Amino acid sequence: MDSWQSPELPPLPGSGAALRLYDTATGEVRPTAPGRTARMYVCGITPYDATHLGHAATYLAFDLVNRLWRDAGHDVTYVQNVTDIDDPLLERAARDHADWVVLAMSETALFREDMEALRVLPPAHYIGAVESIGEIGELIAKMLVSGSAYQLGDGTGDIYYDVSTQQRFGYESGYDEATMLGYFAERGGDPDRPGKRNRLDALLWRGAREGEPRWESAVGLGRPGWHIECAAIALGRLGMTFDVQGGGSDLVFPHHEMSAAHAESLTGEWPFARHYVHAGMIGLDGEKMSKSRGNLVFVSRLRGEGVDPMAIRLALLAQHYRSDRSWTGDALTAAQHRIALWRSAVDGATGPDAAPVLARVRERLSDDLDSPAAIAAVDRWAREAVSGQGDDKDAPKLVRAVADALLGVKL
Ligand code: 5CA
Ligand code: ZN
Numbered sequence: 128m129d130s131w132q133s134p135e136l137p138p139l140p141g142s143g144a145a146l147r148l149y150d151t152a153t154g155e156v157r158p159t160a161p162g163r164t165a166r167m168y169v170c171g172i173t174p175y176d177a178t179h180l181g182h183a184a185t186y187l188a189f190d191l192v193n194r195l196w197r198d199a200g201h202d203v204t205y206v207q208n209v210t211d212i213d214d215p216l217l218e219r220a221a222r223d224h225a226d227w228v229v230l231a232m233s234e235t236a237l238f239r240e241d242m243e244a245l246r247v248l249p250p251a252h253y254i255g256a257v258e259s260i261g262e263i264g265e266l267i268a269k270m271l272v273s274g275s276a277y278q279l280g281d282g283t284g285d286i287y288y289d290v291s292t293q294q295r296f297g298y299e300s301g302y303d304e305a306t307m308l309g310y311f312a313e314r315g316g317d318p319d320r321p322g323k324r325n326r327l328d329a330l331l332w333r334g335a336r337e338g339e340p341r342w343e344s345a346v347g348l349g350r351p352g353w354h355i356e357c358a359a360i361a362l363g364r365l366g367m368t369f370d371v372q373g374g375g376s377d378l379v380f381p382h383h384e385m386s387a388a389h390a391e392s393l394t395g396e397w398p399f400a401r402h403y404v405h406a407g408m409i410g411l412d413g414e415k416m417s418k419s420r421g422n423l424v425f426v427s428r429l430r431g432e433g434v435d436p437m438a439i440r441l442a443l444l445a446q447h448y449r450s451d452r453s454w455t456g457d458a459l460t461a462a463q464h465r466i467a468l469w470r471s472a473v474d475g476a477t478g479p480d481a482a483p484v485l486a487r488v489r490e491r492l493s494d495d496l497d498s499p500a501a502i503a504a505v506d507r508w509a510r511e512a513v514s515g516q517g518d519d520k521d522a523p524k525l526v527r528a529v530a531d532a533l534l535g536v537k538l
Contacts, residue, residue: 139533150401151379173215174230177425212256247535386399473509508522
């Protein structure tokens with residue numbers, strides 16, 4: 128699929144420190160240690176609705192990862208999927224008497240526009256599930272041969288992953304079985320389906336059903352399950368043991384556990400990713416923002432109302448990416464004031480020396496993306512600059528570049 132247009136990345140003097148990130152699997156903040164090229168996979172949208180602020184916040188967190196690695200001198204291979212065939216998409220299309228293909232295409236197009244407006248660096252590989260069905264089918268065929276997958280045997284053509292074949296299963300989330308079963312049932316799993324070997328076994332392939340889209344593949348006619356989609360797309364472009372697997376915290380289990388287990392069963396290697404990184408959930412009025420709750424604030428709607436995307440970006444970065452947090456009108460107003468302050472400061476002819484601002488922003492962001500403290504460092508400089516302190520003529524230009532390159536905020 129087409130990705131979106133990249134924003135410009137202004138050069139900064141020197142280079143940043145190694146990025147440290149919280150890893151869900153080990154429960155600690157650890158340094159990332161990419162090679163010359165850092166490799167990152169972030170789970171993409173299921174395009175049955177427009178990008179809401181929860182999605183945006185999650186992609187902004189990983190955009191900071193991308194920017195920090197580049198600032199530390201790495202190239203970055205960034206891969207993202209689009210779940211452009213899955214039950215929620217078909218259900219929404221049926222509800223609205225819409226064509227699921229048209230729905231997926233138009234919502235994906237809107238997502239690209241939102242990402243571009245928010246100045247998110249685009250993935251090098253933006254890959255749909257539908258265009259990956261051939262490779263997914265071949266991987267499932269391999270799993271059937273090696274014994275980590277099995278046909279359900281009820282004539283449906285459905286194929287499941289046998290979780291008992293993966294010794295390390297559970298290391299990513301660290302959850303006990305009862306917790307796993309709870310989330311599995313809540314998030315698309317089917318613990319009670321008759322004929323499965325283990326209750327946690329996940330669907331790899333759904334055999335063709337009357338009235339449902341289907342494709343020919345190495346394992347017959349049907350469509351892929353959700354977790355194998357991300358395992359296949361990541362494996363095909365990044366290989367094993369890539370640097371960061373990312374998404375919102377609602378993907379910790381089963382999605383990231385299963386994708387990792389599938390890939391580890393397929394290759395016999397471990398781990399799938401070196402860091403499993405999860406952003407907190409954005410809520411509205413105390414509730415998680417989600418399609419099913421219907422309490423969504425869309426990026427495209429705010430843009431349509433004339434809200435500056437840079438203010439949206441700054442509002443979402445004003446709190447730490449790992450905290451569950453709420454979107455409020457006040458947060459947006461505060462970000463609008465902040466942007467106005469920053470702009471008037473960098474539009475000035477002089478300000479205090481900005482080298483310490485660059486150092487502080489780099490240092491705070493490289494410590495598990497402490498964007499609130501990085502923003503506070505720019506705030507301090509901007510307040511001093513607008514109050515007439517400092518006579519450094521290069522400072523406004525440098526602060527403009529720091530905000531743009533590291534925070535993604537174009538002033
Ligand atoms: N297509 C799958 C991933 S393969 C999916 O989860 N799609 S999604 O459209 O439901 O979500 C896209 C991304 O936004 C995921 O990383 C998800 O964890 C994240 N996300 C969803 N809701 C929120 C929220 N309220 N706050 C923060 N992130 C969210
Ligand atoms: Zn995914």
